[in-house]
Amino acid sequence: MAPSGAPLLYQPPAELLGRKIHEVLPSACADYFLNSIQQALLTKKTVKVEYSLPIGEQEVWFEANIASMTENTVVCVARDISERKQMEDQLRQQTENLAQTLQELRQTQAQMIQAEKMSSLGQLVAGVAHEINNPVNFIHGNLSHLEEYTQDLLGIINLYQQLSGNKLEFQALCEEIDLEYIQEDVPRILSSMKVGTQRIRQIVLSLRTFSRIDEAEFKAVDIHESIDSTLMVLQHRFQETTKLPAIQVIKDYGTLPLVECYSGELNQVFMNILANAIDALEEWTIENAQLRIDNLTSGLLTPTIAIRTSVIDSGWVKIAIADNGIGMSEQIQKQVFNPFFTNKPVGKGTGMGMFISYQIITETHGGKLECHSTPAAGTEFVITIPIQH
Template sequence: MNLESLNSSVILIVDDNPANLDVLSDFLDSAGFEVLVAQDGESALDKVYYAPPDLILLDIMMPGIDGFETCKRLKSDPKTIDIPVIFTSALADTVDKVKGLSIGAVDYITKPFQQEEVLARVRLHLKLHFLTQQLAQQNVLLEERVRERTAELNQALEDLQKAQVQLVQSEKMSSLGQLVAGVAHEINNPVNFIFGNLVHANEYTQNILDILQLYQDKYPDPGAEIQDTIEDFELDFLVEDLPKLLQSMQVGAERIREIVLSLRKFSRIDEAELKPVEIHDGIDTTLMILHNRIKAKSSRPEIEIVKHYGNLPEVECYSGQLNQVFMNLLSNAIDALEDDRDSGRPGRIVVQTSCIGDNQIEISISDTGMGMEESVRSQIFNPFFTTKPIGKGTGMGLAISYSIVADKHNGSLECRSQPGQGTEFVMRIPIRQNVRTSNSPQVQTA
């Protein structure tokens, strides 16, 4: 900002004394300013609203509304609040000066005044006024740039999350296929190896635990490094859980053949293409794989599974991926019932299927758990959103499920839930896919 731009400013002089008006207007006009004049407050307000000036020199003692009231009205209007006002008055009391400044004036010049002083103050407050306007404009531009940058970053984050969901989906299906293929071809060798070595593993483990216990008895105060390692590895938990783990392996080895056969059916490696399948077979196989989580435990009774199967035709789908959706939804239902085991409500999962119209089926999976608030329900399909503790949930299962249903099968996946009333997931997919989608799902979130 330069002096020339300041001198081209518009100044309104308000004074009921014609002599003062003439002197000030001539002096400021000769200094290069565009000058407007008014002899009372009412006419001054009219001029301001008609052609807002850059600065106002305002007398206090005037007929009609005085300068104080005129200033109050200017400062109460958003259109004129930012125009700087300098009082010019013969009232020299401190009380009058404080009053003028308190109602919004930027300065106070006492009459009789020196022309050079008036010019200096006018230029100072014009400069401050223009700098303030420039700062406000810069703030607006900065806020706009921040909003634009934030929007770009949010879009980049959303794109990254979608890409991660796709990668996780591909990796899960690839890993599952490799696992089933390997176990299916080498079933006899692993089973023999496990059965032949579990007895020795139990014996060796117990020997190691006995030695460890002896060390703890003889050296009850280990060094800091050993103590930190014990805490990091949760030694007490390992000692308690390791025998249980080996026992579970013993039980699991006896069921390997049955589970592998079911897992082959669940993953449907040989049916990766879109083809008609029995939906109920996929649900039943998934429930069988989850049997260990459904059966009674010391902390809760067995979860009741209620099936209301409708008369469904074969459905054209990617059966392996659709079975993964069943796995995610049923696992979440089991998690909800386990979290709600102290409420006294019966643990029940209800699976219902039915035909909707000529070319659509509906699959409902509901539980009698604690339900969820709307703030949670509205986000559950978002990638990486989870209500589970750190290390237990990744926030990917439902996002992947939504992608499989909506993008791969042209269907819909909806969650219905209220606190204390359980949760229901309702899936709808076409019986026949009229439009063949690509093998790589495009992820969307609800």
């Protein structure tokens, strides 16, 4: 039992002689030794054991080789391996630190990719919006003049018709081009063109609202405008396809004051939650295609996203986004805000969407982000943020 070369002895040799192992060693250690001795006697092979013993103030590690000598005697040689153990511990610690650093690096990298993606998307959207804005305003502005000039020209034609005393040639031409119809139709065409350009102007405005991605300070923002601009960007995914029925969006907007926030980042949160909701509705529909079709006529299972906003406690606003999609098990729900957690096929999801959204809401805006979900029934994300900072 004497550690060779160790500065301290567990027990002086005289203390050990003639005593049973359980009287000398701590009970767990003694059991371990007895087992190993039995094994050595049984197999006739050298058995290696590692154990620690309290010596003075410290725990000292030993490695012992137990070899059978005769049928009921063994020889045991032990040596102090504390230094090696210490190094192993250090190595384990270093490996853990490295793994942690690696995890942090991957997280930062993914965050940067997401931020970069959003920022490029924002720049692209802003660029497109800018390019469309000028020509559409030009067309829209000129439509009013065109309307006025057309009225004048039609007036002149009318006058000429009266003054010409219905000359035959003129009459023939009028009939040929169906002047009566043109007179009715031109104002209608102009008016529908105006509706069209007005719609494009609204879209451009939404794109501009959505692309306020790089705004680097808190600004008072109309939350409904932000949500609408995000819905606008995702518009194509709400439409009916051969596989999926159209997604219905229900907006239940309360009266909200302007909210101080980073609007670009908040748009990113809306985008992540809405994109997940659409994915969840698609998944549900694919898994339950027949059920959905059977119930569609009754309107029971129309894929729906409901957005509700309200003021709570006067200092806070609440934005709830719910879907009646695939839903989440408790197990998934627990992990939804974890970095890299995804249930989507490789290449589709990075698993960073909700992690980043959680950080934006809690850390950047000092708010709360909660998730309520029932499998096969749907999911609701509830954002609460302070109105002022």
